[in-house]
Amino acid sequence: MILVACKSRSSEKKSGTLAGFSSYYNTLFNSKDALETELRSRKSAYVDNFYAPYIPLLQYDEQPLGAEIGDASFFGDNPSFVPKGTGSSKSASVLQISEAKALKAINKYSVLKDGEEKNRQMFNAHLLLAQSRLYMNKPLEALEALNYIFSNMKKDKRINLARIYQAQAYAKMKNYYRANEIFLALKNEDLKSEYQKLYTVYYSEMLLAAGKKEEAASQLDEAFSSNKNRELRSRIAFLRGQILANLGRNEEARESFITAYKFSNDFEFEVKSQIEIAKTFNGASDDYEGAKKYLEDISRKGTYASRKNEFYYALGLMANKAGKTEDAQEFFNKAKSEKVSDPQIRGLTFYEIGKFYADRNDYISAGAYYDSALAVMSYEPSKQDLTSISKNIKDVSRNYYLIKKNDSILALSKMPEQEKRAFFNKYIEGIKAKEAMAEAEKKKSERNKGFDTGDYDANSVFANSRGNNFQDFGNITGGKSGFYFANSNTVSKGQSEFRQIWGNRSLVDDWRFSSRSASIEDVRNEALGLETVQNPRRFEPEFYIEKLPTDALQLQALKKDRDTASLGLGRMYENYFSDTELATKTLYDLVDANPEQDVKLQALYRIFAMNYEKNPAAAERAKAMILSEFPYTSYAEFVKNPKSTGFSKSTTDVEKLYTDAFNLYTQEKYSESQALITQAIEKYPKDALVPKFTLLNAFNTGKTAGKEIMILQLEQLALSYPKTSEGIKAAQMLQYLKSDLQMVPTDEAGNQTGFPGPGRPENAGPVSQKERSQIGRPESNGDN
Template sequence: MKKAIFFLLAITVLNSCSSRKKANNSTFMKGFFSYYNTLFNSKDALETELKNRDKSHKDNFYEPFIPLLTYDEQPLGTEIQQSNMFGNDAPGVPGRPTTPPGGNFTGQGGQKGATILEISEAKALKTIEKYSVMKSGVEKNKAIFDANILLAQARIYKGKPLEALDGLNYIFSNMPKDKRIPLARIYQGLAYSKMEDYHRAGEVFAELKNDKIKKDYQKLLTVYYSEMLLHAGKKEAAVDELEDAFAINKNRKLRSRIAFLRGQILASLGKNEEARESFVSAYKYANDFEFEVKSQIEIAKTFNGKNDDYEGARAYLEKISKKGTYASRKNEFYYAQGLMANKADKKEEAKEFFAKSLKEKVSDPQIRGLNYYEIGKAYFDDSDYLSAGAYYDSALAVMTYQPSKVLLEEQSKNIKQVTKNYYLVKKNDSILALTKMSDQEKTAYFTKLIDGIKAKEAKEELERQRAERKKGFDTGDYSANSIFASNTGGFQDFGGGNKGGFYFANSSTVARGESTFKQIWGNRTLSDNWRTSARGSSLEDLKNEAMGIASAPDPRRLEPSFYIEKIPTKAEDILALKKARDTASLGLGRMYDAYFSDIKLATKTLYDLVDNKPVEEVELPALYQIFVMNYEKNPPAAERAKQKILTDYPYTSYAEFVKNPKNNNFNTSAPEVEKAYADAFDLYVKEKYEESKQLIESSLQKYPKDALVPKFTLLNAFNTGKTAGKEIMILQLEQIALNYAKTPEGIKAKEMLKYLKSDLTIEQTDEQGNAISNVPKPQEIPQATPVSGGPGRPSNDDDIKMEEERIRKLEESASSIAPTATPEQQTRKK
């Protein structure tokens, strides 16, 4: 041993004494120094980063797909390669250096400097710069290959795949015959994948698949290739590649992850049977407790309610949930059972399982949120939107997976809007029904209501007394005999006495505590999350609040007159209630379609509105909405709306649309048509009647189906009255009344005819031919107003208000330039 040590020392001394020039030209010595100096430090830094990431890695099972690699082992391909397709830069273990995403290295003292990956990159660059040996354009130092691979890895893990290609290209250019070239090609494909250049990555990986490469390289290739295919959207090919990866990789943990990812992809493709087999394999090979539980939940998700044995699957989950450490995850197994019950169409049983899960200890906040969501969804399916919204809010409060929260927040927001309209309709319907009752009927109705209130309060009082008896509290003062009597460190006496005593043994302190609690929190039921912002103690309270029913009892609540005197009696108040009810119902029908795609419920809601005989501004859009929702998928449901539009509103934009709904060129009144109408009015006011008539006639030829056609024709009749006389004007008005009977212009033409025709009397003359004077009735020419609405009418309430405001201004403009009586008519009127 001494001889061997002496020999090594002699070689070291001789080498140190040799010239620097000789050492610099030695390929062997450069390879030796490159590895045991800078390259070793680069490798050590990279390994430190990978270990930190592995220890801090935590799977998010609510992402669509999990990553395969978590940096748990080094020798995949070589002793220094390991990567993660998803590039997670997770925080490290406390007390160990980590690389935050895009941040600087932070040690225990919080001091910032170079990141671990930057250290690895810098050392690799120094190795290449200092120890490269180029001869005849070929790199002779084999260690430079490892340096460039380390450089590529450090840059890929830093999120700089383009820069990583620089080091790999050096290998391809200067070390083309190195036996490890396939490894460099694998990282080249990975770099392209990170750049989302899936076409190039696919070419690289496919070429390697066809080559005969080392088995260690094949392991790495199948992992990266399968994940690249998944990100490229080629799920079927990814499943096949994962099958190869499962066969070739023998590491237990990696096989479990491969099987789990394969099951996720198959489930997303709707192949539940194959997905279940894959999740069973994931459970079989899992060496992580969390992975085992989540695999069982995924197996439950693949349950087929039609062909699978529900009772057997449920019994299996109940059995394993009681075994050992699985008992700590009962809430998750109850959730899985609830999912299976839902698929087996056992809705009530499913709701019970989700409720049981909420009562168990929380192991995963996301699972708790999903339980709330599933219960809320059951209420949603039953159209109980207020209850659904309440459970969705509870789900949002505890969920941890942000994408799920974003989607649920949007749905919860929509539900709140629907709920607001729903209960407004319900409340106004109730009030309107009461307004139609006689006094005797009102008294009988509220007497029955009061009987129900009495029974409810009596029941609540009985339950309260029972609860008090169950508490077992005595009203006697036991402070004198209590073991705590002489103990100043016992419970504080909140009753204000000088001596210590048990708080709940004093009835006055208990009563005072209950009073204080109610002042702060109100009446609360004993339940989870009782300290919520809403003062209502139950869903029933929330519904009462939405209906306008006060939660605090009124002293006069047992008197029928208390309710009767609140019923509106004025016609304008009742009309306002009905209009608000109709508008809310129109919005409700639109929301059912826009938010939930529930066309059936939307159609029923809108037809109920139409049957309730709303005002025209509400009825016409409601009929149009029914037609639009149903004319393709349910023509019979659309036909009634179509016929009513054609019958009652034949000369509106809606009528033109229902005649030819697939005409892409159909629009409401275009701006140029409205301008032409305004110009014709302006010419009329300036007494340029012929020019006004010419503009109207050209507009009618150019826009024969526009919604403003009735208005153009009425204005043309005014021009005729000024130029051709009243008789010709009457003929035109009769034609307008016949052609546009259902339009405002047609109705106004009829009104004008009543006066004008009464003014047309037979002129009587005397024997000399002198006319006998008549005193005609004054004539009134109503003002024309634009036709409101159209198929392009905005669907939401804010836009409707804006549209109505625009029409109102146009009407005001029309009124300001409305036609006036002729001078002859004014003289006759005088």
């Protein structure tokens, strides 16, 4: 130490031994300490997010000397990282200190001679520099630090550790190909055991990030064997289970989750492992009763009892998979009645109940539970997905209940007077029974209520304490201290305030889902147009009969609204839920109800468009009806040849057919030209000349059926083949045909020609003067 202190600071030549000693115990030590401090802070703030697709793996204490900092993805941009109060500016400053100290050690103590670094501590310095930069999400700069090692410390025995971090840096840059190359090269190296642990974990995460799930699951097996730490092994098994479940390999996934449960030393991990095990339940072959008994038993044991709501949720999922729908709903209802231990689980429980109602077309109930789920969910991606579903459910609900309401009104309006009276008498009997039941419940509640008016404050252990900070509700009116509900004035005031905010509410679950209605039943009745207020005449059939419309215009308007809602509902079933079968049935029911012509045509078109590839048999009836009832529309053209992007190269036979059809058009034989075009399209639906046939057919239609029908066919052409020259030309022509402008085609000299034509194939021969006068000059841009 005396020698070091007295040594002159010469920049000529530094002793590698002394420089290494000094760098490690001073600047380099400070760099490492700063980085470890940051890691400890991050780890203490970290909370696993079990609702992200995959959990991260690494814990920093399982990495080798010089690499004990951990994986950047674990604390960096991984979606599963949930910080608790770790400020980004503070974190960045600590990492910047680590980086600065490492750079200072490198600048001050590096001993580079003849292209070789003599100070072995510079390996750790550059590795710390690379790690700090990885944590700051600067992988390119991290590679720069590592490249110094590869260039100037090639013979260092720790070079493979630098290679592992090099691959990790490429993975952070999403250059998975280069990262995989490095990992594969290292596979053949004789790695130290501590390096092997890090290698298997990093490689597994890289493969997963690259989308190679099968390979990632296999590599995780190696990671599990290489790492002996219980906590890390539990995480490896859990992640492997998530991947296998995602791949549909439920049996193997279950084994992995069981292993994660056995090795876990974290209570949260144990509970979530049990839930994942339940998710892998196979209703067809697994023992439902045995699994059910196991989860019910474990939910009553010790600290697990505090997570009953989560175990009930798992039991509900399992019952659903076993086809035990009633059991599932019972478990989900139990789950939402228990104390909340995880807001996300509570939200998912509400979602499952809502889904049950949505599957049964009870959209009012489904929407209410979805709203409850959104109010408590904590995982943002799930909330975003459910927000979209909830909005769709509300859209469907509006149409669904409008259809039911109008159908009921229309059906009742057609009934004879005697049947109407019988119907409403039965309805009135139901109201009486419901009100009698409600009254009995109210009397029972009143009998059991009985407020205690005893003066507990006098005998309270706090009676002589003036330090009591609880509000003394009893002194509001100047009386003695007492229990809140024992004072009629405070109770009355509280009830009044409650009614002002929430209105009259029934004592039921989810009472807050609506600001206006007391129950889901009330909302459903409101949507169906049923009376929810106790009107004095509610027991008179005439009260309801008088409300039924009798005017023909009113009934017609009701039917039109009903038909429009049915059309929208059919679209929603397909667009929102991909339920083509239900959408098709809904739209065919609409067609059979004889709606207005435009609604009928739209419904038929939707049926055909949804089914012509999936279910041709269901589409055939719609196609036939469009062709017979709406032959001159763009929809008729569509059903003849649904839009296709898979065109094949045109053949000589097809080109000849087009030339013949074109010549017939120029000879004013429009019907014959149309017949030839129809024949060609049906025989060669994927030929490259189909768009030209379609355009030529539009011109034929313009001559035979008029401008309006031609516009419809041009619209369909522009819709079906928007990127072809014919589709572009159709769109341009529509701008003129739909406006008040008059299109005047001219030749190259500026002389007026006829109406622009559809164009001809290359071998169609020269254009005659007659053709010019009929359809204008041919295309000359080489796109024939």
